[in-house]
Amino acid sequence: MWKIYDEIIAGIPAECTVDDLINGCYTSFVRSGSGAGTAGLIPIDSRPGLLRRELGMPLRELAEAVKSWNYVEASIGLAAINAYYNNPEVTTSNGVELSASRITEDRKNDPFIMSQNRIKNKKVCVVGHFPHLEQLFAPVCDLSIVEMTPGPEDYPEPASDYLIPEADFVFITCASIIYKTLPRYLKLAKDAENVVIVGPSTPLAPTLFEFGVDDISSFVIRDADHAKRIVQGLDMDRIYSTGQKVSWKRENSDEEICP
Numbered sequence: 574m575w576k577i578y579d580e581i582i583a584g585i586p587a588e589c590t591v592d593d594l595i596n597g598c599y600t601s602f603v604r605s606g607s608g609a610g611t612a613g614l615i616p617i618d619s620r621p622g623l624l625r626r627e628l629g630m631p632l633r634e635l636a637e638a639v640k641s642w643n644y645v646e647a648s649i650g651l652a653a654i655n656a657y658y659n660n661p662e663v664t665t666s667n668g669v670e671l672s673a674s675r676i677t678e679d680r681k682n683d684p685f686i687m688s689q690n691r692i693k694n695k696k697v698c699v700v701g702h703f704p705h706l707e708q709l710f711a712p713v714c715d716l717s718i719v720e721m722t723p724g725p726e727d728y729p730e731p732a733s734d735y736l737i738p739e740a741d742f743v744f745i746t747c748a749s750i751i752y753k754t755l756p757r758y759l760k761l762a763k764d765a766e767n768v769v770i771v772g773p774s775t776p777l778a779p780t781l782f783e784f785g786v787d788d789i790s791s792f793v794i795r796d797a798d799h800a801k802r803i804v805q806g807l808d809m810d811r812i813y814s815t816g817q818k819v820s821w822k823r824e825n826s827d828e829e830i831c832p
Contacts, residue, residue, distance in 0.1 A: 574756045575640060580780045582636045585657045589632040594649065597804035600812070601645075601652040605632045607662060609797035610655025611804065611812060612774040615644040615751055622646050632657060639750065647751040651774055658776040659793050669777055669821045671793060682818040684744065684771050684790035685709045691742070691767070698736045700758060701746030702727055703771065714742075721752070730754075737761035747772030747791075759785045773812060782823045789821045 593604035601612045620642040626635070632653055639650030657663060665671055681687065685703065692714040699706060702720045710716045717736045720727040728736060733754075737743055743762040747770055749755040755770075762768045768785055773792035781789055793816045794800045800815040802808040 574753075577756055577759075577780065577784050578640055580783075581654060581658075581776060581778045582633060582639070584778060584780060585633040585636055585654070587631065587633060589657055591628055591630050591632055591635050591653065591656075593801065594626055594628065594635070595801065595804050596645065596649070597806060600804045601648040602801055602804040603632075603635065603649065603652040603656040604797050604801070605653070605656040606660070607797075608656045608660025609794045609800055610652045610657070610659050610774075611794070611800065612648040612651035612655065612751065613748060613772075614648045615748065617644050619643050624649065640753075642753075644751055647753075651747075651750055651776070654776045654778070655774060658778045659791060661793055661795055664777050664793055664819070664821075667777065667779060667821075669793075669819055671795075671819065672817055682790070682820040684769050684788065684820060687820065688742065688744075688767075688769075689713060695741040695766070696739055697742045697744070698733070698740035699744040700733060700737075700749060701744075701771070703744075703746075721748075733758065734761065738764065741766045742769075743767070744769045744771050746770075747775040750774070750776075756784075773818075777819070777821055787823050789819075791819055791821070793817050793819055 589605050595602040603610050622643045624638050624646045635653040636650050638646045641647045695714050697714045698717045700719045702718050718727045719733045721730050723729050738761050743765045745758050767787045769788040771790045775791035777791050795816040803812055
């Protein structure tokens with residue numbers, strides 16, 4: 574079950590170090606060189622934290638925290654992973670297209686807007702209750718929404734074992750990486766027509782394609798200082814104001830860069 578995590582972590586070059594680390598109220602932030610990564614904090618008391626947090630420590634070592642069952646530690650680990658893989662220099666070297674504009678929120682890279690035509694009359698399972706699904710998806714497909722804390726019309730998380738294998742299109746929240754449910758979801762979705770991991774904390778890691786992901790919908794921070802201020806609560810902008818949404822289709826690259 575840890576294979577996908579281990580391979581993503583192993584792809585981080587050994588020479589990359591932790592240059593900044595912040596736990597905000599809602600988000601973790603890690604910077605390494607010219608790259609910055611974030612991950613949402615899941616406010617659940619769980620196992621005691623055992624994480625070593627030191628500036629200058631190997632980024633790969635901090636990334637190991639993503640495997641922790643303490644969800645705050647796991648958030649820090651995912652932010653560390655993203656500080657490498659979602660670095661603009663690394664993403665472009667891997668073939669991810671970025672806009673020429675320094676900062677943009679590009680609607681054409683929104684996974685739900687992009688998929689409206691493809692999902693018509695299909696069975697769709699979305700893990701995570703994202704905004705506007707009822708308007709974008711519900712009118713055109715057979716939609717099921719699975720949520721850890723289900724609201725009206727949502728299915729509880731255990732229903733994923735039954736709904737995902739029947740779906741043509743599967744959209745999975747990046748929070749599943751922290752919850753450790755991602756490997757199970759990908760196995761359940763092995764026969765789906767299209768599998769997408771969604772959210773600004775999704776690593777733009779080529780390894781994900783090897784485990785059945787067809788599309789990585791994520792976010793690249795292009796202004797690390799601005800993102801840091803937002804996480805600290807010193808700036809009230811949305812994190813999306815600091816960079817660009819991206820959509821990366823299935824492809825591979827083994828090139829490593831540590832800016």
